[in-house]
Amino acid sequence: MKVIHLLKSTALATVMIASASFAHAAAPAPQEIVKTYSDIALAMYQDSLDEARQLKKAVEALIANPTEETLKAARTAWIAARVPYQQTEGYRFGNAVVDDWEGKVNAWPLDEGLIDYVDASYGKSSDENPAYTLNVIANEKFQLGNTTIDATKITPELLSGSLHEAQEVESNVATGYHAIEFMLWGQDLNGTNAGAGNRPATDFDTKNCTGGNCDRRVQYLTAATDLLITDLEEIVAAWADGGQARKDILSKSPDDALATILTGLGSLSYGELAGERMKLGVLLHDPEEEHDCFSDNTHNSHYYNQVGMNAIYNGRYTRIDGSILFGPSLADLTQAKSPAAHERLSGLLADTNAKMQVMKDTADSGKMAYDQMLGANNPEGNKILLDVVDGLVAQTRGIEQVVSDLGLKIDVEGSDSLDNPTSVN
Template structure:
């Protein structure tokens, strides 16, 4: 199974549409492009705010590792996930988050994660970077960055899921998440290094998110400025590439179908905290956000206005598909790792399959949307 940093091979071409309305006419398309750039910044700003709140709770826990403060840190991690999950609609076209050379996505949200690469696990009490005191006598951000994805895509050393594993530990429960005790950070072997690792990973997460946020900040000479200044056709192609790639091969494929086919907890997105269903919902919500031009309470011109101008029926269908996907994900009984198990006629598996099918139908309609706007979108 590929990690989250998987990149779709997407090719787009601009084509003309027949006689009449120019689907991406400058005066109508430019405000949509500019709204997209503003929406991206709003979303990343929210993700940064939540990550800073997570950092504050981790700092408090590291300074005084009690069960109560561990619970608070877990709550802050869960609260930080929706904002980032929605932001994944901005991926897959080489933007700041996953630029081939400089994008930090692989450090932020890569998965699946081999727990034994970081710390001790059941049956291997001396496993992981934390316990490798001779090989890695000094922990640092630079070390964790250098070790992230070294010698394999499951060798994840940083990001949300490394932090998740440290906070929850392995999930051995069929009814709930992992339940690592606070004593692992106090009296267990290498407890001080475990605290240090948790703090380093959290600090790095905040820095990486801040770097992406800055690239979309309004009024700056950055990626967001260049994005907004390009021809609307090129900008809309990138937007639809991000939506189609997340909806199709990534969300319905890598994140859901692989786990559904394998019936393996290790293939789910947030396997330590049992937050996978919420992650999937946030991803789908991010796609809807972009199509409608909204984030939270902020609203503006979205792709829906461009589509409605050339094909009102298609716009209605797209909106229905987007909501149907959200509803289908919400209908999956939790936890996700149990929903994917059992016989084919088990309720959980049927609900997961229904959500996969809804996302596939949504992706097909996104391709139709692109066509209506004079864009050919070829998605892997």
């Protein structure tokens, strides 16, 4: 595969360079497409790992010298680490290795009272979660059901083995990006008004501690960051030559391999992103349904999901260093086999890209954060999000047309917020 360098471009503009410019004279073989798909997966996850290592350096600097400046730098590093990772989510919903692994790094939403102190408005208990206000940072020993847990030292093993999804409660999220996000920002208590979480740097200052238990808060942040790196190393290995994820898709029949790729694109586009991550929040006008709810980074998470879907379909991934990895793609195959379906899907992707860009630009400008767009009395913000939802639903229909024209079959994940919105409350 070739690597070329791009000097200036935006992410969505880059991936939407007409695939005809790189199309093959004849339809590429499915095996070639699967190789490109696997190589891009490896590159995306490797970039995610590299950015997580940069995050670790920023966390270490914060711990060594807890100031507002080092806290801001750690937050900036966390946001940067989300960019490549969110592009990988098109590899979910069809690759068993990814589906089994993903919950360790990107599970949400989380009940933050499991981890640390919370505002009184959070409440003291939950019928669904006995560990709702466990606060492991404040407690060296505690009960989980009939088990006494020794948390004298907060380690990666404690987080992954005893706390994460404890008692089979999905909102007991103790690991991954969102646990680290909560540690760096704290709760966002602004509802659908302006403002993100505002944890002070002194929460990590063992000599001038706020919030109590600063030494254990440092342990938790360190353990969660180290564990994120370990988990990303695992998935990088799975997509490397000889890794299980790569072997799995290479061993599938041509039709099944192509269906796996399209299942990921369709399910992320429809049920997950358009439905559970976006439409549901607008229906409920609830900032708790915001994906990156502590940092107000949700607009970027959704935007880079779309960037990733474009990259997978077109077989073109812009790496963190600005180089572009590309090869035979689904776009090439569809263009050769069904030009009309390819043209339709390319147009629908471009339309969603434009709507995503409006959402991102509105948030990045400071005019209106994503959680403000969710507000019950904000028709302008609601429309921005619902326009994206409409674009995602339409592009899913385009994906389904490609599936049909290639003679394939897939099952796309659904969402009540799209399929039965009157049931959502």
